[in-house]
Amino acid sequence: MRTIFALVDCNNFYVSCERAFDPGLNSIPVVVLSNNDGCIIARSNEAKALGIAMGAPAFKHKEMFKRHGVQVFSSNYSLYGDMSARVMNALGRLVPDVEVYSIDEAFLLLNNLPENPREFALNISEKIFKWTGIPVSIGIGATKTLAKIANRFAKKHPEHSGVLDLINNPDFEMYLRQTDIEDIWGIGRKYSLLLKSYGVRNALDFMEQSRHWVESKMTVTGLQTLLEVQGMPCFNLEKTPVTNKSIISSRSFGKSVESLEELEEALACYVSRAAEKLRAQGSICSLLSVFVHTNRFRKDLPQYKNHQTMRMPYPTAYTPDLIRYARDILKKIYKFGYSYKKAGVMLSGIESSKRVQLTFFSPGPERRKKEKKIMKTMDMINGKWGSNTIHYAAAGLEKSGSWTMQRSMLSPRYTTCWKQVPVVLAN
């Protein structure tokens, strides 16, 4: 029995989330910006048609936004996260084997279907739209990589009605020929330049290369991509969510920051968030890294960046300890006289909190128990009443420092905040 993979991808996901609650946005150009309203990270088809590039800095487009009546939104991650969960849950009701791959993508297995995979996929996409208001495209192939390729065509060409099945497709070679080398999943900018320099321009060219040659140029990961394009699965469906091996929390600042005190405050906030994620996956960590850097785009200002990692005396998920260590590192890498634009922390050396390797320095069982209880209580309160309901004073009492984010065009939290739930007036 042959495995059939499908990739479900939400169309222009963040834009579609905004549209789901504001139909006035349909058929006009819409973009969503990154944190601090910095870059453009999602575009409606109308915005794409205006030539607005993914990742372009928003400030360079202000004029054209105005000229073309582009609707601009700050990113609203509570809304997108919740809408994503709705889509994934809906998929789970329709198909037994679902792998949530990213906030807007899921892989499915479509083996042993009673009907034709394409018909089945069309039905999925219709139901998802009906239940959540989010339009999706579905690509079907013998491997994940081929399903990805199919998905691009399903999305780009309306004649497919949002679904393309590449299995036993008579035009298979044509689709591969029309797939640029850099559009293959796993082949990025660097490798596509290299491959093109050898005349390998599209997925069909790539498919015809020898395993040995591809491995010698692109290591085993490239070889896996080759086999996948040739129809041999190297990547399976991963149903169980993986625990992260590293957790990063970092932000660019709303305005640049000079003082050690403000950096400490921002870092304490990032550490709190990272530690929350760490505990949520039932982990503890033994390595803590801190980094800071100035604004690399300001060529007129002196530049500085640095990072340092420390191994803690014993693995922990206890926020106050992590804040303390982060502050120690910061003091070592902080230099007076620079305008800092970004800082962050990374937790690594992650292991399960259930199998704690005790060391000579570990606190006694009584204290560990107490720390665990405090964290559990804090996480529970913040989970119930909203994040940051209680937090450490080190993270700043007034969230008004110049480091806090700018989000001047934020839509309401339609689905995750009672005060902002949309109201329908009947009369």
Added chain:
DNA sequence: TCTGGGGTCCTAGGACCC
């Protein structure tokens, strides 16, 4: 004035050990 955030995997090279 204004340029995101968060991950994974692989490899090479150094430190260290016997």
Added chain:
DNA sequence: TCTGGGGTCCTAGGACCC
């Protein structure tokens, strides 16, 4: 002048992804 051969572990950096 000549200076072993393996093995492991760790880290930094590069490539990729969304």
